[in-house]
Amino acid sequence: MTLSLERSLPRTVAPIPEPRRRKPLAARVPGILRHAVLIVATVLFFGPFVWMVLVSFKSAQEALAVPPTFLPTEWHFDNYSRLFQIAPFGRFYLNTVVVAVLSTLGQVVTSLMAGYAFARLKFRGRNVVFVVLLAALMVPFEVVFTPLISLLSSLGWLNSYQGLIVPNIPSILGVFLFRQFFSNFPSEIEDATRIDGASVWQRFRLIMAPMATPMIGSFAILSFVYNWNNFFFQFIAVNQTDFFTVQIGLTLLQSQEGASNFNLLMAGSTLAVIPVLVVFLLFQNQIVKAISGGLR
Amino acid sequence: MKKATLARRGLALGALVTVAVTLAACSGGSVTGNAGSSDGKTTITMWNQATGDTATKLTEMVDAFNQSQSTYEVKSQFIAPEGFTARLVQALTSNQAPNLVIGDQNPSSLGEAIATGKIVSLDDKLGTGDYPLAAEDIPPGMLASGVFDGTTYALPTDGGDYAVIYNKKKFAEAGITSTPTTWDELAADAKKLTKDGAYGVYLPIGSGEWPVFTYQSMLWSAGGEFLSEDNKKVEFDSPAGVTALKTWTDMIDAGVAYPSTAADSNQNQGWPAFNAGQFAMFIGGAYNLKSVQDGIGAENVGVFTFPKITTPAMNTGTDVSYVTEGTDEQEAGSYAFLSWFMQPDQQAEWDIASGYLPTNLKTQDSDAWKAHVAENPLLSVFVDQLAYAKSRPSISSYSEISAALGAELEKAMLRQKSPEDALRDAATAGQAVLDR
Numbered sequence: 091m092t093l094s095l096e097r098s099l100p101r102t103v104a105p106i107p108e109p110r111r112r113k114p115l116a117a118r119v120p121g122i123l124r125h126a127v128l129i130v131a132t133v134l135f136f137g138p139f140v141w142m143v144l145v146s147f148k149s150a151q152e153a154l155a156v157p158p159t160f161l162p163t164e165w166h167f168d169n170y171s172r173l174f175q176i177a178p179f180g181r182f183y184l185n186t187v188v189v190a191v192l193s194t195l196g197q198v199v200t201s202l203m204a205g206y207a208f209a210r211l212k213f214r215g216r217n218v219v220f221v222v223l224l225a226a227l228m229v230p231f232e233v234v235f236t237p238l239i240s241l242l243s244s245l246g247w248l249n250s251y252q253g254l255i256v257p258n259i260p261s262i263l264g265v266f267l268f269r270q271f272f273s274n275f276p277s278e279i280e281d282a283t284r285i286d287g288a289s290v291w292q293r294f295r296l297i298m299a300p301m302a303t304p305m306i307g308s309f310a311i312l313s314f315v316y317n318w319n320n321f322f323f324q325f326i327a328v329n330q331t332d333f334f335t336v337q338i339g340l341t342l343l344q345s346q347e348g349a350s351n352f353n354l355l356m357a358g359s360t361l362a363v364i365p366v367l368v369v370f371l372l373f374q375n376q377i378v379k380a381i382s383g384g385l386r
Numbered sequence: 387m388k389k390a391t392l393a394r395r396g397l398a399l400g401a402l403v404t405v406a407v408t409l410a411a412c413s414g415g416s417v418t419g420n421a422g423s424s425d426g427k428t429t430i431t432m433w434n435q436a437t438g439d440t441a442t443k444l445t446e447m448v449d450a451f452n453q454s455q456s457t458y459e460v461k462s463q464f465i466a467p468e469g470f471t472a473r474l475v476q477a478l479t480s481n482q483a484p485n486l487v488i489g490d491q492n493p494s495s496l497g498e499a500i501a502t503g504k505i506v507s508l509d510d511k512l513g514t515g516d517y518p519l520a521a522e523d524i525p526p527g528m529l530a531s532g533v534f535d536g537t538t539y540a541l542p543t544d545g546g547d548y549a550v551i552y553n554k555k556k557f558a559e560a561g562i563t564s565t566p567t568t569w570d571e572l573a574a575d576a577k578k579l580t581k582d583g584a585y586g587v588y589l590p591i592g593s594g595e596w597p598v599f600t601y602q603s604m605l606w607s608a609g610g611e612f613l614s615e616d617n618k619k620v621e622f623d624s625p626a627g628v629t630a631l632k633t634w635t636d637m638i639d640a641g642v643a644y645p646s647t648a649a650d651s652n653q654n655q656g657w658p659a660f661n662a663g664q665f666a667m668f669i670g671g672a673y674n675l676k677s678v679q680d681g682i683g684a685e686n687v688g689v690f691t692f693p694k695i696t697t698p699a700m701n702t703g704t705d706v707s708y709v710t711e712g713t714d715e716q717e718a719g720s721y722a723f724l725s726w727f728m729q730p731d732q733q734a735e736w737d738i739a740s741g742y743l744p745t746n747l748k749t750q751d752s753d754a755w756k757a758h759v760a761e762n763p764l765l766s767v768f769v770d771q772l773a774y775a776k777s778r779p780s781i782s783s784y785s786e787i788s789a790a791l792g793a794e795l796e797k798a799m800l801r802q803k804s805p806e807d808a809l810r811d812a813a814t815a816g817q818a819v820l821d822r
Contacts (some may be wrong), residue, residue, distance in 0.1 A: 150677075151661075151677065151680045151681055154650075154652060154653070154658045155658055155661065155662065155681075156658040156659045156661070156662040156664070157662065175442060176437075176438060176439070176441055176442055177441070177464075239476065240480070243476075243480045243482065244480075248482070325466070325469075326469075326473070329463065329465065329473070329477065329482075330463060331463060331464060338466070341437070341466040341468070342437050342438070342441060342464055342466075343437060343438060344437055344466075345437050345438050345652075351437065351438040351439070352652050354438065
């Protein structure tokens, strides 16, 4: 009887804490090593960006000085305002944002639909077409840009937004990614809706697309970064300052000899990198998931 | 917020952006390079390669020209120097070319543009128009860079040569009282200046055009020639060529010349290392003066004429400007701006801002230029050399021959090859290019 009474009492006394002991060094070494490796890797990868930002505040002299200085001896914040005097960087930014956002939107939408079609819809020649697309993935852009520019030129699309956006809308990599994603998807839910009488569009819009949201997010970020940095194509497709993007605008700051604008070039590069950095920081979880293939 | 509402709003926003973009695309920015005329003025589209502060100056000058007369309106457009000729040829063949190009940094590749047949000959334009400009006003060495097959297709608008820039303080400390006039004297001075880990002189080591550009003056000074008169045979592997190269490699062997490259992707002359005191002399252009004056103090910077081996010789580089085919008004307008740009006052204003040297002999008489030279006496060394300067052969295969020679010069200067072997191999490669 007394036993059960004791047991039914709630425990009101706090448990006696065990004395904290420092882990012996041998046990801490893996943690220290891990931190050391991470610190070295951080310095190696972040170092160039930190350098870029620091140089953007130096004078033209100090930017190229030998031996190099780490922190600027004088902070030239006016480098950033001088940028805007040399060229309309605001306009360049607008162009880059428009081109990158619309290209990404186009890539995501077309790749999503095509991926679904290749994975779930049966039509004649489906596999043949897919294999041809995969083969096309291996052709480098440098091979095809000359006829592409002739085509754009004859359409009158050089120096225009559509000329910068439309050739970038098809993304074979995107089709491949989404096709793999949809292939690996269990088809029970989809079969259920098909039995209920949903059409292809309804299935796609109401079931598959919402399910694919993580994949869409990751692909959208990768695609945005690619389109933001797509210097080569933008460089050859545009001949007028009004349609320059930020990447081409940076060439306006390169110079051969003498009056170097290296500090201005670093300032422009910093401005060009910041939006992508922000996007990455906001969505880093999804990027890591996508690259490590954790999306099923 | 419900998912459906969010999706609908997202779609609406996307549609709005698309419509806005399409409207912007349709209204602004013309598709072709030539926009026709506005307010009765003929529009001249001008491509240029000016970057940084020189770009700002060029925009100012274009505005000044547009306001000074009411017949033509010049629109300036920056095009990057990389791939410029390819882009120009593509634009010429698809009828989207500019009317005028100002300051092409690669005059020898003009041959490719001329091959399209759309570059206008300037022989009959020189001497006409509102802004007086005659062929005699331009030094023959510079004018030659725009002449292809006997016809003048381009005029030089920016001139550049080089001399030896030295650290006066180091010279005084080493007890050198007069600057050298021959390469032997320079080698002796370099010996006195080599101490405490610093070298006497930096000789051009590296890839690219700069070492070839500077070597050519050595070659000419030793009595050699780059190509034969008819530009069909390579001649730089002559004994004079070997003497010229040996003058440099002997200094490296003696340990008085900086043994590796001091150039980087932003400059070729090595001025940052000069500012840091790693050598006391280097070969540089007028455009380097500001950087070294800021670096070691204007009172410590000196310049002396490029030394000779037997006879004084100097190379000159020019940026050229040319007119493309169009309507009569467009061609007249293009030439009007070009000849205006080459007037003494305009050249003075442009060269003071850009650091280039004038290509119009009459600019020497301009007050602004005279005042500028008086303030910067070091400039006169560069300008005086222009009197006997020659220019590189203007043939379309020049860049390949130069690349072959440049690669071999680098090996010789890094002492991986003897000067004779390097020049012989370069000549073989160069001759193969010419024989194609």
